[in-house]
Amino acid sequence: MVNPQMVMYEEEFNQIQAVVDRLVREANAKVVFIVDKNGQLIAASGEVDNIDTTSLASLTAGNIAATGGIAKLLRENEFATQFHEGENANIHIQLVGNRVILVVIFDSKSSLGLVRLRVRKASEELSRIFEALLSKVQEPGGDSPFAEITDEDIDNLFND
Amino acid sequence: MAFINKAAREINCKIVYYGPGLCGKTTNLQYIFERATPESKGKMISLATETDRTLFFDFLPLSLGEVGGMKTRFHLYTVPGQVFYDASRKLILKGADAVIFVADSQEARHDANIESLDNLRTNMQETGLDPDATPFILQYNKRDLPDVESVDDLNAALNPRGVPSIEAVARTGVGVFETLKLTAKVLMTDLRKKMGSPT
Numbered sequence: 463m464v465n466p467q468m469v470m471y472e473e474e475f476n477q478i479q480a481v482v483d484r485l486v487r488e489a490n491a492k493v494v495f496i497v498d499k500n501g502q503l504i505a506a507s508g509e510v511d512n513i514d515t516t517s518l519a520s521l522t523a524g525n526i527a528a529t530g531g532i533a534k535l536l537r538e539n540e541f542a543t544q545f546h547e548g549e550n551a552n553i554h555i556q557l558v559g560n561r562v563i564l565v566v567i568f569d570s571k572s573s574l575g576l577v578r579l580r581v582r583k584a585s586e587e588l589s590r591i592f593e594a595l596l597s598k599v600q601e602p603g604g605d606s607p608f609a610e611i612t613d614e615d616i617d618n619l620f621n622d
Numbered sequence: 623m624a625f626i627n628k629a630a631r632e633i634n635c636k637i638v639y640y641g642p643g644l645c646g647k648t649t650n651l652q653y654i655f656e657r658a659t660p661e662s663k664g665k666m667i668s669l670a671t672e673t674d675r676t677l678f679f680d681f682l683p684l685s686l687g688e689v690g691g692m693k694t695r696f697h698l699y700t701v702p703g704q705v706f707y708d709a710s711r712k713l714i715l716k717g718a719d720a721v722i723f724v725a726d727s728q729e730a731r732h733d734a735n736i737e738s739l740d741n742l743r744t745n746m747q748e749t750g751l752d753p754d755a756t757p758f759i760l761q762y763n764k765r766d767l768p769d770v771e772s773v774d775d776l777n778a779a780l781n782p783r784g785v786p787s788i789e790a791v792a793r794t795g796v797g798v799f800e801t802l803k804l805t806a807k808v809l810m811t812d813l814r815k816k817m818g819s820p821t
Contacts (some may be wrong), residue, residue, distance in 0.1 A: 467626045467817060475629035500696060500717035501681075502625040502634045516664045522696065524669075526631045527713040608814040611648070611690035616810045619687055619694065620803045 474595045482507040489580040490572035495527045559589040623717040624779040641724035642734035643703035646763040646792040716749045720757035721811040727770035757808040760787040
């Protein structure tokens with residue numbers, strides 16, 4: 463059975479961050495981020511200080527979930543790409559390996575064509591990294607991040 | 623599905639508030655949002671209709687301190703309670719690490735509670751969650767109203783598994799944080815077990 467928890471290790475995190483950092487530069491994007499399908503932010507790069515990435519992550523995942531629901535009703539597997547065009551900002555959303563969501567926010571300094579091109583390349587790299595991560599998580603005998611957590615720690619979680 | 627980020631030393635979990643329409647799911651989240659310290663909370667998002675009924679979901683990110691040197695972040699979601707939003711409910715339930723069922727204690731809502739709980743069970747099975755093993759907490763809300771069922775009657779109707787239940791008045795905050803704290807505790811204990819810790 464597939465371990466349902468997603469564990470991110472330092473090595474893969476650095477690889478993912480490198481892909482995201484490069485995508486910001488190569489696509490002339492304002493912000494790039496990666497979210498899992500449950501809305502958890504995995505990595506972000508670019509002008510992230512001016513943006514609420516947590517809310518964006520949750521809404522993007524909701525958006526993908528809703529679109530996936532529509533796809534199912536139309537007997538489509540997935541709608542893997544979405545693009546929303548605004549007056550100043552545009553957002554390109556790409557489902558990668560049916561597991562994570564790659565989001566690129568860009569303005570008039572870039573173009574949809576360029577973003578699509580760079581996203582395609584980055585998606586391939588990210589697919590490979592997440593596949594490797596998944597098999598690593600499923601390896602038996604990995605050290606549990608919970609090994610050092612006691613009942614007392616859990617009890618104390620809420621003691622303000 | 624929890625997301626454990628070893629690089630950032632963070633544990634991210636998803637808690638879903640479920641229950642019939644107008645039982646107080648959004649009110650729970652609003653109270654938590656109002657009372658949580660600014661450092662611990664993010665923005666609350668409500669995707670609602672013009673009449674303030676939940677259309678898709680409410681979302682509130684919350685940090686609850688550290689366990690064993692790992693930061694804990696909880697993403698709280700509510701589902702739309704109205705019967706015809708079932709497709710949306712299923713989407714939001716997906717990947718939940720714990721579910722809180724908010725029951726409306728009023729006698730008049732007896733059948734609505736049962737129907738919603740049945741719907742939860744069906745939707746959990748359809749989204750790959752084991753209804754008998756997923757961390758689950760019951761909240762009996764609206765205890766301040768007249769014509770409420772006794773806790774014994776509510777337990778008999780809604781709680782065959784004998785999971786923890788908490789009485790609440792979400793509008794004034796009674797039982798709101800108690801419900802969340804208990805859920806977080808049950809969730810973390812369950813997660814530790816799933817991750818194969820020896821203790």
